[in-house]
Amino acid sequence: MGLVTSIERWEMPAAIGMATEGIRAKYNVGAGGGGFGAADFEIGAKLDGAKVLAAVERMSQTASHLADWTMFAYASPLWNSNENKTRLFESVLNDWVVRASEQGIMIQQRTHDKVKALIPIIAGGLALEQLGGAQTTAIEGKVKYTPTFTRAYLIHLLVESDCQDKSELSEGFKKKRIRYYQNHWSDWNQHVEAIRTLLISYDQAARKLFKKELENKNGAV
Numbered sequence: 001m002g003l004v005t006s007i008e009r010w011e012m013p014a015a016i017g018m019a020t021e022g023i024r025a026k027y028n029v030g031a032g033g034g035g036f037g038a039a040d041f042e043i044g045a046k047l048d049g050a051k052v053l054a055a056v057e058r059m060s061q062t063a064s065h066l067a068d069w070t071m072f073a074y075a076s077p078l079w080n081s082n083e084n085k086t087r088l089f090e091s092v093l094n095d096w097v098v099r100a101s102e103q104g105i106m107i108q109q110r111t112h113d114k115v116k117a118l119i120p121i122i123a124g125g126l127a128l129e130q131l132g133g134a135q136t137t138a139i140e141g142k143v144k145y146t147p148t149f150t151r152a153y154l155i156h157l158l159v160e161s162d163c164q165d166k167s168e169l170s171e172g173f174k175k176k177r178i179r180y181y182q183n184h185w186s187d188w189n190q191h192v193e194a195i196r197t198l199l200i201s202y203d204q205a206a207r208k209l210f211k212k213e214l215e216n217k218n219g220a221v
Contacts, residue, residue: 016074019049065091
């Protein structure tokens with residue numbers, strides 16, 4: 001049982017947020033932290049936080065992609081290192097390709113490279129939703145899910161990727177590529193939804209594994 005916070009009863013997002021407010025670990029080399037508040041509880045809270053981070057460390061030994069997602073989505077701002085983020089995005093990209101191949105879909109290299117540019121935004125958007133809740137909008141009597149990122153912004157990222165790939169920055173080229181993605185958005189949106197679904201599966205699996213590791217008495221702090 002946690003010393004001052006009953007940490008074992010906390011949901012993963014709250015536990016990770018508490019733990020990363022005042023403790024430094026290898027996940028945040030060069031990053032900042034904060035304080036726990038009341039001085040009388042600081043030592044006990046830090047020990048409870050260390051227990052949480054130890055659970056994440058054990059997660060990383062068996063499922064590093066889940067540990068990376070946990071820290072990316074729920075740790076306090078500036079906690080994650082660039083290495084952690086890069087490793088997470090590569091895991092998502094690789095798993096997406098594997099799942100597509102299992103469904104008989106071969107991902108072309110140019111599609112692979114373009115979707116790679118979208119993953120940080122899709123992952124960041126889902127992380128915000130997990131913390132604050134998904135948004136919906138009522139339109140003509142129907143309630144629709146409203147993503148944290150717009151189609152226009154995703155198209156902008158795809159066009160920027162094309163510009164870099166072709167070393168072409170003219171307005172004519174950009175407008176041509178914008179029209180292409182607008183006309184074929186249903187195809188690209190399938191990739192976006194596939195990445196989002198994959199990340200949701202990461203989150204669900206991470207919560208189960210985190211709870212298991214946090215209750216691991218042999219690894220308790």
